[in-house]
Amino acid sequence: MTSLQSQYRARRVYEVTPVASGAVALRLSDQVVELGKKEYDWFTKAAAWLPSVRGVADLCRELEMDEAKLPRFLTALEKTGLLYRTDKVPESVTGIEFHARFNAVLNSWLTEAFAHPFWDRMMSGRGSKRLFTGWLIELYHYTKNANRHMPLSCASAHEKQIKLLRAKHYAEEWNHYHYFMKALKALGFTEPQIADSVPLPMSLALSNFMRQAARQDILAYSICSAVLEGTTVDRRTYNPYYEKAVEIYGVPKEAVAPIYAHLDLDIQYQHSDLFLDILKHVDTISAERASVILDYGHQLVEHIWMWTENIEKYYDKESNPVPRRPFNLNLD
Ligand SMILES: [Fe+2]
CATH class of the missing domain: 1.20.910.10 (Heme oxygenase-like)
Incomplete structure (x- = not known):
């Protein structure tokens, strides 16, 4: 497991509802997050990758994303509330x-x-x-x-x-x-x-x-x-x-x-x-x-x-x- 994988976990998504032009609304326990079709696809792949033992290169190939951009992408997902940082969880x-x-x-x-x-x-x-x-x-x-x-x-x-x-x-x-x-x-x-x-x-x-x-x-x-x-x-x-x-x-x-x-x-x-x-x-x-x-x-x-x-x-x-x-x- 890479260090990026141990830093983040995905929140539980209770419901995914289609909204206009391919975008979706993801219902968490405390908020609703809207993502475009492509971003939702990226999020799904990142969420499946986080608890896995697959390497960074594997995910980036799936996302068609430069490896250097991955940390920023995960931080952006954290800001939306879809990911949380494991070091922020109280002991x-x-x-x-x-x-x-x-x-x-x-x-x-x-x-x-x-x-x-x-x-x-x-x-x-x-x-x-x-x-x-x-x-x-x-x-x-x-x-x-x-x-x-x-x-x-x-x-x-x-x-x-x-x-x-x-x-x-x-x-x-x-x-x-x-x-x-x-x-x-x-x-x-x-x-x-x-x-x-x-x-x-x-x-x-x-x-x-x-x-x-x-x-x-x-x-x-x-x-x-x-x-x-x-x-x-x-x-x-x-x-x-x-x-x-x-x-x-x-x-x-x-x-x-x-x-x-x-x-x-x-x-x-x-x-x-x-x-x-x-x-x-x-x-x-x-x-x-x-x-x-x-x-x-x-x-x-x-x-x-x-x-x-x-x-x-x-x-x-x-x-x-x-x-x-x-x-x-x-x-x-
Ligand atoms: Fe009872």
Whole structure:
């Protein structure tokens, strides 16, 4: 790796939108940067080259740029905000400073998690009651699986105060899957039908990812939990979806009422403040640890997107049983 490569890293680009005459708008967590077609191509190549072990000559050949001009080009990219200098990253941050960093990116993460076309489809009337039901069944499984990852997170926490906060969260959440069971019963399912059903692979992957995070670092687990709690803090973001489901897909109001009751309860518990409460007990986080924790948070965002993809693909297919049945030698 050359010295130029160790000096810079590319910021995360959340969205690339075409604007007039081939130019594009790149959305970062804190700003939008516009680049011409050619500059965007250069930026993409430089961003791929930075963490690689390829030499300067290799990149300059790709960019058709004189090697002497490369440092100036990278400085210009840094000024736009698309690159950052690694020597400007603090060696460590306090827990509270880390939370401010997390808060600054959370909205971009949530937008990315819910950018899946499923949501647009459901809201525009191109969805179905079957898809709505599928989403609820998988939410049931995910919420029930909290009993697999939440106690593990308590066990993994080393600090007494953090362990107690995680245990309190678990005590408040452990039986919330009953709200989804209630909603599914209002949709005509029996309790054994739902309780004995098999979750989709991505529903299991999501809860196993939480288990993996708990084993690696209690803050990695807590950031994932905070992202999930972040999806439920504002009634305005989820109400329209459930109201549409009643209006367009004929979902009975009794199936939506337990969902609202659950969301209201989570707000009442102030679970969205838990991550800050935990971080108040952390004096210092090294840059390396901070980067691992943030990476877990962003991976969770990608899991939510893939989970949605799995739900749409499975429940969209009319021949797939709803709910998914366990394997049965006589039937299968
Ligand atoms: Fe809950």
